[in-house]
Amino acid sequence: MISEVYAVTTRKLRIEPDVAWQEAERYFAWNPQSVDEALLRRAREIEQRHRLSWWDSMIVAAAQLQDCVLLLTEDLQDGAAFGAVTVRSPFTLQVSEAAARYTVERRGPALHRPRGRPKRVAAPA
Numbered sequence: 001m002i003s004e005v006y007a008v009t010t011r012k013l014r015i016e017p018d019v020a021w022q023e024a025e026r027y028f029a030w031n032p033q034s035v036d037e038a039l040l041r042r043a044r045e046i047e048q049r050h051r052l053s054w055w056d057s058m059i060v061a062a063a064q065l066q067d068c069v070l071l072l073t074e075d076l077q078d079g080a081a082f083g084a085v086t087v088r089s090p091f092t093l094q095v096s097e098a099a100a101r102y103t104v105e106r107r108g109p110a111l112h113r114p115r116g117r118p119k120r121v122a123a124p125a
Contacts, residue, residue, distance in 0.1 A: 001059060002027050033062035050082065060085060 009020040042061035078089040
């Protein structure tokens with residue numbers, strides 16, 4: 001949540017509030033979930049069901065309400081699933097793409113002459 005970004009950068013990292021706010025504003029482009037009744041009710045359900053802290057419940061609820069499938073956080077157990085939302089630690093997650101697999105198919109004899117010097121054909125004896 002953007003409020004956590006602002007709070008951590010000003011309180012723990014001791015960044016000037018104006019600078020911290022400019023950094024936090026960049027995340028508005030992600031269309032953050034509003035703290036409304038639906039979010040609060042979902043967070044309460046998550047808090048009771050999974051025994052998470054209120055703050056973590058709010059984060060998971062926001063991810064669920066925005067149909068996220070991946071939640072990057074170091075605060076929850078890596079691999080934990082909350083409905084369709086899976087938690088991954090950004091410090092242990094390895095994002096990679098499998099190497100492409102393909103095979104070259106031979107289609108009969110070559111249709112062109114081979115390169116290089118012509119081979120000598122032995123003269124008939």
